[in-house]
Amino acid sequence: MDKPPIFHLAPLQGFTDFVYRKCYHQLFGNINAYYIPYISLGPGAKIRNSQLRDLLPENNQEVPVVPQVLCSNLSELRELAPIIRDFGYSKLNLNMGCPYPMATNRGRGSALLEKPDELQQMFDLLFSKFNFEVSVKFRAGITDEEPIFKLIPLLRAYPFSQHIFHPRTAKQLYKGQANRDLYARFVEAFGQPVVYNGDISTASDIAQLQQLVPTQHEWMIGRGILSDPFLIARINKQLPDPTTQTEMKRTFHELVFEEYQRHFSDNGQVLMKMKSFWSYFANSFSNPHKAFKIVKKASSLTKFKASYPETFRLY
Numbered sequence: 119m120d121k122p123p124i125f126h127l128a129p130l131q132g133f134t135d136f137v138y139r140k141c142y143h144q145l146f147g148n149i150n151a152y153y154i155p156y157i158s159l160g161p162g163a164k165i166r167n168s169q170l171r172d173l174l175p176e177n178n179q180e181v182p183v184v185p186q187v188l189c190s191n192l193s194e195l196r197e198l199a200p201i202i203r204d205f206g207y208s209k210l211n212l213n214m215g216c217p218y219p220m221a222t223n224r225g226r227g228s229a230l231l232e233k234p235d236e237l238q239q240m241f242d243l244l245f246s247k248f249n250f251e252v253s254v255k256f257r258a259g260i261t262d263e264e265p266i267f268k269l270i271p272l273l274r275a276y277p278f279s280q281h282i283f284h285p286r287t288a289k290q291l292y293k294g295q296a297n298r299d300l301y302a303r304f305v306e307a308f309g310q311p312v313v314y315n316g317d318i319s320t321a322s323d324i325a326q327l328q329q330l331v332p333t334q335h336e337w338m339i340g341r342g343i344l345s346d347p348f349l350i351a352r353i354n355k356q357l358p359d360p361t362t363q364t365e366m367k368r369t370f371h372e373l374v375f376e377e378y379q380r381h382f383s384d385n386g387q388v389l390m391k392m393k394s395f396w397s398y399f400a401n402s403f404s405n406p407h408k409a410f411k412i413v414k415k416a417s418s419l420t421k422f423k424a425s426y427p428e429t430f431r432l433y
């Protein structure tokens with residue numbers, strides 16, 4: 119019998135923050151786990167306030183979250199893992215996929231794919247010193263697709279709860295299409311269940327992947343959900359009628375807006391957050407370009423409040 123699909127929300131720094139996760143979970147609730155965008159050591163070996171706020175247990179109550187760390191070596195992991203443990207989390211995801219030079223130049227994210235010895239030490243620490251349920255999220259390599267195949271024995275040597283694979287190289291950033299054939303080749307070589315991540319935006323993307331990998335049932339989706347909050351309902355064939363969808367979209371927006379205003383006292387910050395939200399949410403309107411344009415040109419929160427109802431009415 120086919121296993122029912124399991125969906126995870128991908129972490130997108132600046133987009134899938136605690137407000138977004140909470141509001142989505144409250145209204146749609148069809149996601150198994152919400153991966154928190156990474157924490158990492160910033161200037162002065164400190165974690166940025168925005169990253170800490172996203173991780174705080176009081177901001178993640180009743181939402182099934184998985185914290186993530188971005189680090190380059192054992193010593194950075196030794197700093198970060200206890201923070202997650204001390205906040206009371208039992209799960210940890212290791213970022214082995216971040217493609218941006220800001221991270222890779224420091225040996226973080228996808229740079230780890232070329233440092234198997236470093237990785238082994240990090241896995242040893244995670245599995246011997248901590249009681250975490252550990253998962254890994256990775257790409258294929260920095261410039262070519264071979265590193266991930268070379269890492270298979272190492273990945274198989276530890277009891278990871280999930281292996282999440284985004285089939286692109288770091289050089290590709292998020293451009294072009296995720297390489298589905300590469301994904302299928304990896305699953306075949308790996309021989310264990312893998313979570314697919316990359317460019318799922320319709321139910322037919324899922325169906326096409328299942329043609330390539332018939333056993334595939336676990337998915338991590340980011341931009342597809344940000345652009346279409348009904349994507350999972352659509353995939354599950356549980357889409358509400360159009361009137362209910364419009365009402366739910368309005369409610370979702372109100373919830374997000376209220377929560378940002380509750381958590382951020384600075385109007386400029388609230389406006390920035392809402393514009394980030396709309397940069398994807400606008401795609402769920404019949405004319406995404408016009409829908410986003412209206413919101414984008416708001417130069418103050420007062421102007422934003424006056425403008426977004428028009429978007430709901432017209433587009």
Ligand SMILES: Cc1cc2nc3c(=O)[nH]c(=O)nc-3n(C[C@H](O)[C@H](O)[C@H](O)COP(=O)(O)O)c2cc1C
Pocket residue numbers: 128129130131132154155156186213215216255284292315316317318338339340341342
């Ligand atoms: C703006 C942005 C921020 C991201 N932040 C993170 C992050 O903090 N941690 C991570 O593992 N991946 C991060 N990603 C990658 C996403 O989790 C995901 O792998 C990628 O968007 C592909 O999936 P999608 O096509 O379903 O969006 C980020 C991607 C983008 C575009």
